[in-house]
Amino acid sequence: MSTVEVEPYRPRLVSTRLLRSELRIIFGRARNIAGFGVLASVPIIVAIALALAGSPEAGEGPPFLSQVTSNGLFLALAALGAELPLFLPLAVAAISGDAIAGEANIGTLRYLLTVPVQRTRLLAVKYAAIAIFATAMVLLVATVGVVLGLALFGTGPVTLLSGTQVGTAEGLWRLLLVCGYLSACLAAFGAVGLFVSTLTEQPIGATIAVVGLAVVSQILGVMPSLSAIHEYLPTHYWLAFGDLLRDPISTDQVSRGLLSAAVYALIFWTAAWARFGGKDVTS
Amino acid sequence: MSALSTRPALRWVVPVAAAAMVLTAGIAGRAIVADADPALPPRSAAELLVDLQTSAVTGLSGTVVQRAALGLPELPVSIGGQGSAEFSALVSGTHTLRVWYGGEERQRIALLGTLGESDLIRNGDDVWTWSSASNEVSHLVLPEQPEPPQPLPADLPTTPQEAAELALAAIEPSTRVSTDGTATVAGRAAYELVLRPRDTGSLVAQVRIAVDAEEQVPLRVRVYAEGVTEPAVEIGFSQISFEMPGDEHFEFRPPRDAVVTEVSSDDPLAEELATEASEPTVVGSGWTAVLVAAAPASDPPAGDPDPDSEALDVLLQALPRVSGDWGSGYLLESALVSVLITDDGRLLAGAVNPERLYDVAAS
Known part of the structure; x- marks a missing residue:
């Protein structure tokens, strides 16, 4: 005699299906691929300009640029430094601003909510996808920079900000730390975008608002008379990635930056949850 | 969950609570740091002055934060402001320095700027300066200095008490010296030594020196101007360790592509600069x-x-x-x-x- 046990339907606690589908959409969209192309073009343009026109004198031009020709690794740092004020936050704003408002705008949000998935989980998946996207774009810029820089300018000892020279392996490790730190900062900024995205059905409006926030925050960040509020600005600790290039690494500002990122992510994700969970979805 | 689905507004409690929690934690953390006056056995101003002179620290390292609010007119950006890694920028704003001290002959100071750094390193007879922004190194070899024979003072103080009285007598004519409780600086208990100029023509209202209770080194110096409650200049450790820093911090090899200037101490150029x-x-x-x-x-x-x-x-x-x-x-x-x-x-x-x-x- 045999018994047939019927398992009651229980949704799996951890399922990556929704996340995988979300990532397929983000990384498969033509406009996002074009965006990746724009991000990757910066190290390419910088490399071509340096190869044709020579490197600027030390002490002139943006940080790290004058060192690119002596070590290709610096192309990645110069490109990240150049894209950090606008391009990288713009890309995060485009993706995070689109997360909910974009679905609402093209009328797919209500269908998405008919799948047996809780809204909380949907929001968590949306945010995970934003964080993965932020990491992917930072790594893309760095990888293009490293590959192109090493191919065009070769390798050599890497001069850290403290004047110490380290080998290429140590230099790559420091670059990886920088990428990790910037990804965390940008992912936290993506939580702000996710929240704004739940407020509207116009993804472009959400994106513009979030980019505006990044720019205003950076403008406020350079005004000496507002130094009292500087450390609370979302962009304040972004440039602390330079501390990872000292010898020894200075962790003070970087750990504050990670704490600030965690606080921003927590507050704005829960705010997005509060807004989205109680929202009447009509479109 | 049911309460949340019938009254969606309740959900806002969560982000508001999160924000409130973070704010309270931040404010409480600061208040604890600011208010915790450690209980220390009383120590007189004279004793503190002697402590400062006799402290025997062999090595330390730490982070120093310097703030200057001199009330100067806003300087043009080219002269340097926040985040600049040039030593000349120290006259305004807030700056962070890392210091390593390994005795009389081994020191390193690094001024941290945004994506830049300036270093000043002394290792034995070699003095190096490094600027990451300009990729420049200067090197000076200190001339051999014959040990000057220390003239033995005839009336050497024999007891700490005597030494304290001598120290106090030396500065008392121009300065009122007192103590003012204790403070916590860089997580360490310290005495506050207060110096006030007697001359009313001085713009300095008082100078407060926080003296480490255990190692007897100054941890923080605050200079207050007349009629201003915030210090005009503050320089103090935000983090300090009294362990001897490793040799690697004092060894400097110029980067291969850096511009190295050798400065000689008997350089005619240096003399010319000095007399010009x-x-x-x-x-x-x-x-x-x-x-x-x-x-x-x-x-x-x-x-x-x-x-x-x-x-x-x-x-x-x-x-x-x-x-x-x-x-x-x-x-x-x-x-x-x-x-x-x-x-x-x-x-x-x-x-x-x-x-x-x-x-x-x-x-």
């Missing part, structure tokens, strides 16, 4: 000493407009004009420093009120 600017003289002594020097020439040589002197010109024009029976000139007043640039080409500066400068200018 006319030797400043100091009038008075102690807190109200006034420095008198030749004012920097504001007219650049024709055909060679120097951006620095142009900036100086602009700055000068913005200053109020003053005149008196001593002549006339421009006066720069700040919380802690007054500078008078007279039309006959003298520069007078000191931590004194303008009247004192006029007196010196007239004499």
